[in-house]
Amino acid sequence: MSVVDRQEWDVVVVGAGGAGLRAAIEARERGARTAVICKSLFGKAHTVMAEGGIAAAMANVNEHDNWQVHFRDTMRGGKFLNQWRMAELHAQEAPDRVWELETWGALFDRTKDGRISQRNFGGHEYPRLAHVGDRTGLELIRTLQQKIVSLQQEDMKETGDYESRLKVYQECTVTRILKTVSHSGSAAGSRVSGAFCYERESGRFFVLEAPSVVIATGGIGKSFKVTSNSWEYTGDGHALALLAGAPLLNMEFVQFHPTGMVWPPSVKGILVTESVRGDGGVLRNSDGKRFMFEYIPDVFKEKYAQSEEEGDRWYEDPDNNRRPPELLPRDEVARAINSEVKAGRGSPHGGVFLDVSTRMPAEVIRRRLPSMYHQFKELADVDITAESMEVGPTCHYVMGGIAVESDTAAARGVPGLFAAGEVAGGMHGSNRLGGNSLSDLLVFGRRAGLHAAEYAAGFAEDRPAVDDIQVDTAAAEALRPFSAEGPEPGEENGRPPENPYTLHQELQQTMNDLVGIIRRGGEMEQALEKLADLRVRARRAGVEGHRQFNPGWHLALDLRNMLLVSECVARAALERTESRGGHTREDHPTMDRAWRRINLLCRLTDPTGGLAATDPVAGQIDLARETTEPIRSDLLALFEKEELVKYLAEEELYE
């Protein structure tokens, strides 16, 4: 039936958030004909939700800042599990990526001398976040969107067609990465040949043929019940890479942002930006106590204020005082809030209080935190200039992701596949610092686009061919939910179809309760059983209606991805018997230096199979341990020996 429409491109970018758009701009500027494909409308990507800013050591506000300091902060934040080369590139290139945005029309908030203003943020030693009020993500996405439009205008002038070299396929979904078939028939040596897609509006299938595919699909938050992520975050890119044979790295590290809204129920999880704390907001429990002073871990003791007075002085005089513990890395703050609530000192709706009203005059709050003011006013009927916000942890970001080469953003083991942004793993180690995600998008988005274009340029006439059988299989897989009602061969005979919305809710509840912010071995085993059950039931997920803009169908297809990714998270979390960054084990509460060098890689158990014959107990995922390369000595030299002792194993120190 391979009659689906096919179009030929050099580079296909999956995802139109910060990383995807930056990759597309780079690929197009390097001469590659580039297609961007995204699930939502162009310009609606989840990047718009980023509030705080873009971390880049431009030293506009504090002249002592430089890339080495930024690198150090990033490694500390990630508890030294980061792919150090990525952290290095990121810290070095971030300022250029921000400045370049200005030449595309971005308007950041300014310093008195007219440069880009930078603000304080958790884990960053100096004010480092370029920002626009608390809507930096919107500025970023709009700037990139407008840059794409300007490239299209250039193409229009030259070729008479806006979309001759750069096209955005909006409201389309990729369900499979297509690969060449090697002569031996094995997966080894096969390359990317394109992507199988459908148009959400019409349900029509089509194939984009391309030697390079950049995955930039963002995160996995929609597998959790309380999350700051939008519906798009169903782990599509993670699953596409797995299915294409690429491994995922360190999927156990999921960041729970300490401050999400907790009330009303319908907005539970929506983010309250860290800038609230960066600009002076404080956390209090129901006794009115600033409890964060109790929760400063040993590794950070020297870096944070020991008294409220010192913490308050820091806002005015950061050189002679230490920062308040409200600005500890996110994992620490999230755990602290969790403990306070558990100890019965929480707010009425199960969070803690975040207060700016007693810290700043009302008009300053409205000027510096306009969208927070607006968000609480509109959604919770709370005036943050007069009363405290109630906040609690919310699933925010996945540090794990597709294992990539640090310099090229190429996915390991699949030639032609690249990944950038949240979907790529390693850069942030076990915990991401606020502000580092937007700079990550730009730095590695650009690198992915660059190397994808270069790789594609290496093919002249002998482009990787699309395999018709794979196209047919992908089409059949995508249509499966419509036939779920009919009797199936084997054990599923005659059972009624499952409602995809119900399955999704059960999955979210499972991940939230059993693989959430505080984890226990037994619960995660339970989670794996539940996931196996959901997997079997998901094969019977059925939908009503037809293929035209049918959200039930779209969700049924996304379930495959969420289940794959959730299994990766649960398996990796069960395996890692320590607590580090975004992974907290109640049964293994301390950080173990021996684990620092260990990465966990998830691969598909049966990469050739169509996920049909999965064993409910063994699951679909194989887990492997891998020891990382030692950190380069000149980078290690940036740290004091006393600090390294806390993180690095003995043998690493002596090398």
Next chain:
Amino acid sequence: MSSYEARFKVWRGDAEGGGLEDFKVEVNEGEVVLDIIHRLQATQAPDLAVRWNCKAGKCGSCSAEINGRPRLMCMTRMSVFTPEETITVTPLRAFPVVRDLVTDVGFNYTKAREVPSFVPPADLGPGEYRMQQEDVDRSQEFRKCIECFLCQDTCHVVRDHEENKPAFAGPRFLMRVAELDMHPLDAAADSGLDRKRAAQDEHGLGYCNITKCCTEVCPEGIKITDNALIPLKERAVDRKYDPLVWLGSKIRRRET
């Protein structure tokens, strides 16, 4: 306040036709209209088509018309209605319908392409830009736009007159012209582009009769009319309808 059962009328159909369908659905404390639409999807109408993303008023995807008024579904709290009220939800009525609450907003993307982009100053490299906060304030206000296209939907110039669509960019994209014209470092003039004149000649600024519906519906509270459209009209007057300014510019050009 506990939960109650609300009556909804939701438009269902596609380009071929359709109509308002009645639903009875549970409403809980603190919910917004989008929550109710999601509950309909999960319990009564799994294929009800609707766009949404962030559910926090930041992405501008869930635009619809609620009781006849263009609004974001995620920012319309159920508490603004009485429990007895029947709430009508329809797709945006200025754009072609695709299915149910989803419309074809391609008009806006077409118009976005017609506005010439920011022109970087030739003599400044990345990192050399210096701008004062007071010089970027105005354009920053317009850059708060989340492109929900409610202003484009409510503007009678195209809502009531399909035939004006080719000639009129709509409030959102006239505001984009204003944003660029007020950008302190935009070098369009050096490249021979006069944005003030183009606003009138290319983007249909003259169609705007400043009746302010765009400002009324803007979920970001941007003063589109007072801060973007009227100043742009005044700038167009400078170029096209003001003999004094015209004469002044002639003389000055001769001097320099």
Next chain:
Amino acid sequence: MATGTEPHLNSGGVRSASRAAITAPHLRTDRWWLAPAATAAGLLAFVVYSTWRAFADTNYYAAPYVSPFYSPCLAERCETMHAGPNADVFGSWWAISPAIIILIFPLGFRLTCYYYRKAYYRGFWASPPACAVPEPHKKYTGETRFPLILQNIHRYFFYAAIIVAGILTYDTVLAFRDEHYNWGHMGLGTVVFLVNIVLIWSYTISCHSCRHIVGGKLKHFSKHPVRYRMWQWVGKLNARHMLLAWTSLVSVALADFYVYLVASGAFADPRFF
């Protein structure tokens, strides 16, 4: 169900064939008609009153007060106002009310004002009557053609309005005389004139054209700190342009009516000192 399944009328608006099939021209449930109706009623009342007074040609001067409708008075037929705003510019051939000569300027200023345009486009022309309520017109070209393209000359009326406001300020100063032209007196009329002139100035200065001229046209506020301050100040007033438009409209009519009452002998101006 299905209240809208019948074929569309291709009217070019919300009932175009491509748009969602909904028969009702709009679905607003609030009292959307109230604002345009009130606007229309208010404006109409002023038009009726001012037409009567402008053509009346009597009872517009009661020393020391001159009706703002008749100031400056520029024809031979004007009543004599000692040191007042009258000058025989037009001579004796001007046979009708001298108010007509001067009223053209404030009228033009208000007619082309960005707020009043909204008010009468909505209230009188129903273009549109309210947001998301369809307008009844088949065609719409906005302010792209004659005569509405003339709205672009608003700033010239603004310049004229400054002069008129200056003259009305002079009249207000003269209101500190008594009926025998002696200085240092004040009556209720003086208060009415004072309130009126403050509102007239506020309305005039808060004009969008004024905001543009004082600073809005600049690209770099940072290079013009004084004009930036002025722009901010005018901007604050400009945010209340609608309020000032209405209050100054009422106050100018009241000032005129007060003069009418005193001049016609219906009311004696109470004196404070």
